[in-house]
Amino acid sequence: MIVAKRKPVNEILEMVKDAKKVLVLGCRSCVSVCSAGGEREVEILASLIRIGMKKAGKKIKVIEGSLVRQCDKEFIASIDDWKGKYDAIVSTACGVGVNFIANLREKDVVYPALNTTFMGGSEEQGIWAEQCAGCGDCVLHLTGGLCPVVRCAKSLMNGPCGGSVGGHCEIHSSVDCVWQNIHDRMDAIGQSAGMDRIAPIRDWSTSTHGGPRTEVRDDLTV
Amino acid sequence: MSFTPDIQAFCCHYTSQQAIAEAAEQLKADGMPENVTLNRVVCTGKLQEVTILKAFENGADGVFVVGCPEETCHNRKGSARAAKRVIAIKNSLEELGLGSDRAEMFHTERGFHPEFVTAAQTMNDRITAMGPAFGDSK
Helix, strand or coil: CEEEEECCHHHHHHHCCCCCEEEEEEECCHHHHCCCCCHHHHHHHHHHHHHHHHHCCCCCEEEEEEECCCCCHHHHHHHHHHCCCCCEEEECCCHHHHHHHHHHCCCCCEEECEEEEEEEEEEECCEEEEEECCCCCCCHHHCCCCCHHHHCCCCCCCCCCCCCECCEECCEEEEECHHHHHHHHHHHCCCHHHHHCCCCCCCHHHCHHHCCCCCCCCCCCC | CCCCCCEEEEEECCCCHHHHHCCHHHHHHHCCCCCEEEEEECCHHHCCHHHHHHHHHCCCCEEEEEECCHHHCCCCCHHHHHHHHHHHHHHHHHHCCCCHHHEEEEECCCCCCHHHHHHHHHHHHHHHHHCCCCHHHC
């Protein structure tokens, strides 16, 4: 899922300081699962905005809503349900949602309530970890399913480096050396011979280095 | 200028037995400040952050939560969850400039104990000293 966390509330208050009517708009997809921007978090943020404005002696009307997703045109269109009831939208979706509102709603002012942090998974309740960089050229079939692009601090394709100590990365002792983990795992699944392969120089044009990416599926377009 | 704070208390079913069993007059005789409003919840672990925030939205100057001791919570982790949520509220209140001390978590034994009233008195003294949460804009 896309993992995010709420911005400092004062940063959000600064965004809406001149607004009279605000729609705090949640997303019931990834950011709901990571407890950053779902319906519950919308309630909390709306309340914090009201309290913050009250403290500042300002009047503001804050209404709450949420969409199934903010990354599909069909759902963005339903923002019309709140037509006339807001002069700014505070989106608690990831950056994709904020972009979609900006792309598709010419007149709407939209602000981000979250900092979108990474694509990851929940290791334990309340703890998320980055697992995928979305680099566009997956090598997980060569690395036992563990991603060296995002889980190695240097994104090495042939590791580990000399900074791997006792199975930990030199950037911090709390960070596993993923290349140690890759070697261990390739052993465990009987593919240790794969570690003799030297990965060639990588073409990063499929990643963000090649500019904004678009995926077109002719079999799905109409 | 005298100031009587509006204080909202959220107490679990077990730690608030004193409030359930005793009438308002008896509570007052025990020393419970009259400006503390008791809100009973089934378990403080069920108390959502937004419920506490709504209390401030509605004009509370201070809010406190009373739950079981963490090690002996009737619902195992209920009061521990509540304590973490109160910390989140305290952080938000500090960020908003209201002061983190306007919210507090207390853990008291179940049943009839003077600590229940003491918690209310502590908050009443603290919030009275801090003054109104919203100044004149309340």
